[in-house]
Amino acid sequence: MRDNGILKRPFERRGVIQLAAGTMTAGLALGATGASAKAGADSPTAGGAKGRKPIIIDGLGGISNVNLRILPEEKSGDPAVPDKGIDARALEDVKASGMSAVNVTIGYVAGEMEPFEHSVREVGQWDALIRRNNDRLAKVLTAQDIRDAHGSGKAGVILGFQNAAMMGDDASRVEIFANLGVRVIQLTYNVRNQIGDGSMVSENRGLTEFGREVVAQLNANNILVDLSHSGERTCLDALAASKVPIAITHTGCRAVTDLPRNKSDQELKLLADKGGVAGMYYMPFLATGRQALAADLVAHMEHAINVCGEDHVGIGSDGGVSAVDDMSAYRAMIRKEVAARRAAGIGAKGETADIVPMLPDLQGPDKYWKLADMLESRGHKAARIDKILGGNFLRLMDDVWTGV
Numbered sequence: 001m002r003d004n005g006i007l008k009r010p011f012e013r014r015g016v017i018q019l020a021a022g023t024m025t026a027g028l029a030l031g032a033t034g035a036s037a038k039a040g041a042d043s044p045t046a047g048g049a050k051g052r053k054p055i056i057i058d059g060l061g062g063i064s065n066v067n068l069r070i071l072p073e074e075k076s077g078d079p080a081v082p083d084k085g086i087d088a089r090a091l092e093d094v095k096a097s098g099m100s101a102v103n104v105t106i107g108y109v110a111g112e113m114e115p116f117e118h119s120v121r122e123v124g125q126w127d128a129l130i131r132r133n134n135d136r137l138a139k140v141l142t143a144q145d146i147r148d149a150h151g152s153g154k155a156g157v158i159l160g161f162q163n164a165a166m167m168g169d170d171a172s173r174v175e176i177f178a179n180l181g182v183r184v185i186q187l188t189y190n191v192r193n194q195i196g197d198g199s200m201v202s203e204n205r206g207l208t209e210f211g212r213e214v215v216a217q218l219n220a221n222n223i224l225v226d227l228s229h230s231g232e233r234t235c236l237d238a239l240a241a242s243k244v245p246i247a248i249t250h251t252g253c254r255a256v257t258d259l260p261r262n263k264s265d266q267e268l269k270l271l272a273d274k275g276g277v278a279g280m281y282y283m284p285f286l287a288t289g290r291q292a293l294a295a296d297l298v299a300h301m302e303h304a305i306n307v308c309g310e311d312h313v314g315i316g317s318d319g320g321v322s323a324v325d326d327m328s329a330y331r332a333m334i335r336k337e338v339a340a341r342r343a344a345g346i347g348a349k350g351e352t353a354d355i356v357p358m359l360p361d362l363q364g365p366d367k368y369w370k371l372a373d374m375l376e377s378r379g380h381k382a383a384r385i386d387k388i389l390g391g392n393f394l395r396l397m398d399d400v401w402t403g404v
Helices: 034-040 048-052 066-070 088-097 115-132 143-152 173-180 209-220 232-241 265-273 294-308 327-344 367-377 382-401
Strands: 057-061 101-105 137-139 155-161 182-186 224-226 247-251 277-280 313-315
Touching: 048 367, 048 382, 057 247, 057 277, 057 313, 057 382, 066 327, 101 143, 115 137, 115 155, 115 173, 137 143, 143 155, 143 382, 173 182, 173 209, 182 247, 209 224, 209 232, 224 247, 224 382, 232 265, 247 265, 265 277, 265 294, 277 294, 277 382, 294 313, 294 367, 313 382, 367 382
Parallel strands: 057 101, 101 155, 137 155, 155 182, 182 224, 247 277, 277 313
Antiparallel strands: none
16 A cells, blocks of 8 residues: 555545544434435535536645555455546546546655655656556646546546655756656655645744745646645745745634644735635534534635735645545544554544544535535625635746746
8 A cells, every 4th residue: 555654554644633532412414325325416415516527726635536445355465446536436426426637645655765855756656557547547737738638528636745855855857856746845744854844843943944935846847835734834935935836735723723734814815815725624623622624624725815815725635526425444444543643653633533634414426516605605706716726826826837
């Protein structure tokens, strides 16, 4: 598995880095069958936005079938298990979701492998995977590629990193990855690297001098800088250092829920002033002491709109679109993953074994449409909703990737 040596399961890293916080709400019904999840995308409750068919960009998400991660251990090496968890159901669910493009995490995040070699290898693997599924998927190099994918009914795949450790001590490596088609690079994960401090580093030391070189190279090579998972000082330093707009692809608002993985109003305001976009995630970091739900996501989005303005808020769900079929088995897997992350030293404050890393009432292929309907029901107009669904990220990517 692509887990950087932390876990051994047969698909992409989303499961390893996608864990969260809290305790379960008593009596909450979780889970959905594959059939019901697919039907949900065509539900009459998925209303106005679906009728408009806006561009939907998930600033950080996935396209794999989460249920393949719940296979018994004896099945985990079965050659019938699809590469990176992308099977027929995953592709059907992605199509039903209306997602035009998604930033998928590839490359090194944490673990014992050599970061540069591992990341280059994964670019090649993803290129091959996209070619094998070129009737459904398209590699994204420019914002126009997203428009083209949307028009053709394909899902655009944006290759992105969630750690820049693969730069080693050579900032010119940025150009290598730019030429390989990587379009989003997050500076740090939760811990410290040679670029800066992650969100769980208490010293909060900020961007290093080498980190400033990396930001300059990312700007020069038209790669979108991602400040998710960064410590507050690192985030503020990078916002000051960058010559172009920056993204925080998947986060929440610390003023609503005080956890390190969420961003302060100061960070959000400076991001917006710079022309950037903050993607709100479908993660339990949106609440403390209980399971986060769809209403919590709306609360964070509305706070972000108030702080940033409607032109600077998007979606970064931090998850795929296939619904979980067996919640009991999924819970058992999450308990193991939380323990593994703690042992590896990469966990975030708020992650516990008793919570699922999703919004249980906002999972499945209709998760974007349902959010749009919730926003509409609260009085948000269609133009604003379409910006949040994808228009804002499209504008940002157009700005940063110009010249690619």
